[in-house]
Amino acid sequence: MSAVTGPAPAGVPAAETLGARDRRPDPVQVRCAVLANEPDGAYRRLVLDAGEAARRALPGQFAALAVGEPPTAMLLRRAVSIHAATPGDRRFDGADTLEIVVAPHGPGTEWVTRRRAGDVLDVVAPLGRPFPAPEVGAPTVLVGGGYGSAPLVWLARDLRDAGHRVDVVLGAASRDKLFGLEEAAAVVGPDLVHVTTDDGSAGLRGRVTDALAPLARDGVVVYACGPMAMLRAVHEVAAGAGGTSWLAVEESMACGIGVCMTCVLPVRGEDGVTRMTRSCVEGPTFDGDRVRWDAISIGPGGATSAVPADCLGAPVAAGKGH
Amino acid sequence: MSAVTGPAPAGVPAAETLGARDRRPDPVQVRCAVLANEPDGAYRRLVLDAGEAARRALPGQFAALAVGEPPTAMLLRRAVSIHAATPGDRRFDGADTLEIVVAPHGPGTEWVTRRRAGDVLDVVAPLGRPFPAPEVGAPTVLVGGGYGSAPLVWLARDLRDAGHRVDVVLGAASRDKLFGLEEAAAVVGPDLVHVTTDDGSAGLRGRVTDALAPLARDGVVVYACGPMAMLRAVHEVAAGAGGTSWLAVEESMACGIGVCMTCVLPVRGEDGVTRMTRSCVEGPTFDGDRVRWDAISIGPGGATSAVPADCLGAPVAAGKGH
Amino acid sequence: MTTTATSAGSAGPAVGFDPRTAIGTLELKNPVLTASGCAAAGRELGRLYDVAALGAVVTKSILRDARSGRPTPRMAETPSGMLNSIGLQGPGIDAFLAHDLPWLRDHGATAVVSIAGNDAAEFAELAGRLVDEPGVGAVEVNISCPNVANRGLVFACDPGSSAEVVSGVVDVVGGRVPVLAKLSPDVTDIVAIARACLDHGADGLAMVNTTLGMVVDTDTMRPVLAGVTGGLSGPAIRPIAVRCVWQVHAAMRRGDLRTAPIVGIGGILTGLDALQFVLAGASAVQVGTSTFHDPSAPLRVGAELAQALAARGFAGVADAVGHAHTVLAREGAR
Amino acid sequence: MTTTATSAGSAGPAVGFDPRTAIGTLELKNPVLTASGCAAAGRELGRLYDVAALGAVVTKSILRDARSGRPTPRMAETPSGMLNSIGLQGPGIDAFLAHDLPWLRDHGATAVVSIAGNDAAEFAELAGRLVDEPGVGAVEVNISCPNVANRGLVFACDPGSSAEVVSGVVDVVGGRVPVLAKLSPDVTDIVAIARACLDHGADGLAMVNTTLGMVVDTDTMRPVLAGVTGGLSGPAIRPIAVRCVWQVHAAMRRGDLRTAPIVGIGGILTGLDALQFVLAGASAVQVGTSTFHDPSAPLRVGAELAQALAARGFAGVADAVGHAHTVLAREGAR
């Protein structure tokens, strides 16, 4: 329905100045009936009757779901990418729907995957910065790891409609963890969809970067969504080829709406200053060149960020702050 | 299936000596599939595939249900009377079933009433002291307030089979809150079922005691289950007529199995000494003559118990304990 | 079927009930505020609803200088609660005065500005910068942060340090706006700390801040939080917070403590939760962590609390403050 | 479809893993015990499973004389926790020695006997009555109860009172069984209390008891508990309890505190919860409130903990005690 938003931001705005140039829609909090919940490989695909939230959403944005029946022991919302927003969805009597793809990870996402048609979810959406548009005519590659491809099919359609070449690289540990293969092929054509799996159970045995490398060239704009290790590798390939990478990061979020400061990572702003930057409002999509990879450690449990010494307000060895 | 247990205890055994004479079955902890969940007036009637718990249960015992999906914010089990225990239940392919009747009161019982067939409940049962048997040949009256009649139909059947005259008095605020009318009538015959409602929407307009009074005579054994105010009134009528009352109290319980000491009320033991007595193991059924009504206050929120000055270990005005 | 939770959640207006309350000289249109660190400076919630409808917006604690805060992970979900170790990230007071305070003012919100410093002088300096700024309704002194001068011991854990910070701020503020001291529950005797603050001029108390907790990651086998320990908040701690308010209000009733308004904080998710605090002795409440669960919570709780108070026959908030003490005293008298 | 939760819940035996642990001279077959007041004296759980399979049964705190406990209501459910105000109801030590201890002994259970008194002399008297009784594996000194001699202030809130009680008990026990001091989390500095207990001869620490909380009934508008305040327990307080164990074990590692075994308590529901305590510094754990949620919890947690430790490559419990401190120190060294 909706096109990729306005001009590409030149960089990540500083936390303090965000707002002025930001054209993203305001989020709404809606109680959504579950219209469908179907398995899709290792995931569940849910369709929600989301009203205004569906009418406002743009590709790259996410939804924050309350989990557990009240009184729930799980207070924090779970962030999930918006896979599709379909105002007037013909499959569901013209309802305005949001589609999400959920991997049962821990108790919260497991609870979501167990919802049945007719159950109600409390959703805040759309949240986060939509994917920025590439320069006119730039070739694009969309790289999704696991369910990370959920937000990319919609982006692919918008980019294709805007006249870009769109290659899609889908990678996962194994075949069942691939998501969006058919949908992507339907949008960009099967030849432009490149698949890798760690175990070779589908496509090329290897990593997404093996498929990305031959597609990355000067001026390429890469959009990627997946685990942090993958994002860093994608960034390196894109940057090495003289391209740009827009990376949708997955940071642990308490609020999803910008009020708690838990979801930060160190990112250099337009002004060259590094700040601990909220991924829920300034992200989830960041310019790979601006992420302070030197301060990010990627372990088996996920990524953690140190505070770079030159970060705004970083602690100094002795005495008072800067 | 099972008969009323052994001889009537002469009184409430002291907490410390309980066990020796107690012939109740040991409880088991079982994960029970819900086989049915049907509305019944203001209540839901659930049938559980309860295996060993169903095979062991005796009338007057209760089950303690874990509530909420894990990780649940509601730690404490909810106590519900066992309405029926049917080993080899023909309606359900010979499963050993327990039937319960649940009023959606707060979040825990509401959660229970929302369970669907196939859902699983974690149940500890059978718990508590079964209804004691009356003297051979004694006339009996069973008095149930609201869902309090749930455990009485089973008792009625056993008493009838043992040759007792059994009158059943069912009372409630209004017609929809009556439970067990048809079932009781089927067991004792419609003429021996006496109905009262506060608003007159069914039966006599009035209280259960209005129906009980004409039935109460010397030697009568009354079994009652319902709110504390009703139990006290029933006790007074029974005692006034020279009868006995066995009252199943509903105290707030944290564990249901006798380990926490939250469910106590002051009860005089065989030895004449009053103790703060656990209703989950020494009860829920107590001899109305032994309950220390002088220490029990009945408010709109339920009953609370003070510690009588002559209670074992009661605090003394100054200095050390007894 | 969709309903926006913010409207669906709100109870209608409580007829004939006056929702206003006061914290010292600060009049509030209703007794439900956001909690510091759980609403940033109001702007983000402003995208979901009108923050002017809240009792007040309590800002994230403002520091003199910009601060990066701690490394990540900064949070862990816990049963009915969460741990945070943000480390007071913020751009410093200059940026606050340039960007955030004007926004709050322009949007008609009452601002209660939370301040935090490394030492008593920094607290006083911050208070001085704020007190004459239009739009500042009150200053909340977050003494639950480490005292650099005293081995990093939290100010609020020591009556002396608490008194020092509070008296410095009170001197500078000179009664122009109320000064609230925000207490930590992590003390043996909360009344002693309350006394230190009130004796040194605090106009009211905000109770409580988070309680210190920790979660160990059983996969990495180290603490989940980069900062090792963090502050526990949410409904899990509500009984602790209600108890603190009860104890301090009881001391006021007994005459052991100067009477002053208490703002109740800790695990409030519903109007009935807020009512518990009011009945225990709070004149207003703040909604913190629940905002993450339900962004509409501060607004919804206000409507629900008004309904609950009206349904119980109270004409205004003040009539209900500490009412549970009255009920208990009556019982004792019988 | 029915499965008995006790068997379904238990993980199988952890191959090649030695589940034994020790609290001073007391050898335990596994590190998971019941918590005082949450298992009575074992008999009721014995109707559900063999209590001899537990690390030990910690009894409800035993008093010299019979005590009725408090009026009701004595409990309130809270988010992921509960409040209790039982008031140490029990028949007194004579009945305990006549009925309960023999039962535990006859059933092969290790008994850790918790004691509580109105003053230090009463604690010592109780310890004296117990120490030579066969079947008493250890004495746990519940100092989280009111000190009648000191305005009802809880012993565990004051280093002096804690020391007085502990040294009196230690003198009487004379090393024949280990003496554990059970600490309250409701203090500004838990390490100071731990130090007072260890300096006066405690063989180990049990941490923590409940934290003081309160719930107001919004219908009756008075506190829910007849006793007004009560002890908060359950998963809600787990992060507080883990933090306390962490702080005390860290002080031991730093050499600020004599090294002694810690028994971790607070909100343990699963083996991974127990593992958090072990990694933070506990040599054993107790399962309290979770027993009400799941009577099989103390047994199940033992099996799950053994599995979890084995899966992480530990050969025995001792290897894992405080391991999170080691991981963190290694990080710092990098």
Ligand SMILES: Cc1cc2nc3c(=O)[nH]c(=O)nc-3n(C[C@H](O)[C@H](O)[C@H](O)COP(=O)(O)OP(=O)(O)OC[C@H]3O[C@@H](n4cnc5c(N)ncnc54)[C@H](O)[C@@H]3O)c2cc1C
């Ligand atoms: C912008 C964004 C988009 C996402 N899109 C999707 C998606 O489309 N499909 C999908 O299945 N998952 C998605 N995730 C990941 C999903 O949010 C986490 O898997 C989920 O929060 C974990 O919750 P849990 O209860 O299952 O696990 P738990 O481990 O129990 O979660 C405990 C806590 O940690 C937080 N947390 C844990 N892991 C993550 C994580 N990876 N990211 C954020 N918070 C975490 C949770 O919010 C919760 O507070 C996305 C995350 C982000 C930030």
Ligand SMILES: Cc1cc2nc3c(=O)[nH]c(=O)nc-3n(C[C@H](O)[C@H](O)[C@H](O)COP(=O)(O)OP(=O)(O)OC[C@H]3O[C@@H](n4cnc5c(N)ncnc54)[C@H](O)[C@@H]3O)c2cc1C
């Ligand atoms: C022996 C016994 C038999 C019972 N039989 C039935 C029955 O057959 N059908 C039925 O619908 N209800 C029955 N009850 C009452 C039922 O247990 C309570 O309604 C239920 O516990 C309330 O839980 P909740 O979550 O709905 O309410 P909440 O008010 O949220 O409960 C909060 C806490 O208080 C306790 N509690 C609150 N009210 C009661 C109460 N009346 N009795 C015990 N604990 C309480 C709960 O266990 C819980 O810990 C029985 C209670 C007892 C003690």
Ligand SMILES: Cc1cc2nc3c(=O)[nH]c(=O)nc-3n(C[C@H](O)[C@H](O)[C@H](O)COP(=O)(O)O)c2cc1C
């Ligand atoms: C993420 C987060 C950040 C917080 N930051 C601050 C802060 O900067 N200053 C402060 O005084 N309190 C801060 N708090 C504490 C809250 O204001 C509040 O006192 C506490 O969380 C208890 O209330 P709650 O349970 O409603 O959250 C913070 C709490 C959270 C959860």
Ligand SMILES: Cc1cc2nc3c(=O)[nH]c(=O)nc-3n(C[C@H](O)[C@H](O)[C@H](O)COP(=O)(O)O)c2cc1C
């Ligand atoms: C109902 C109840 C009764 C308790 N009684 C005692 C007691 O007699 N002595 C004691 O030392 N601790 C007592 N406790 C505290 C527990 O032993 C334990 O320290 C505390 O509840 C925290 O652990 P948990 O969260 O696993 O319950 C009691 C706790 C509860 C819930």
Ligand code: FES
């Ligand atoms: S998740 Fe709260 S600020 Fe980003």
Ligand code: FES
């Ligand atoms: S409910 Fe625990 S002893 Fe009765």
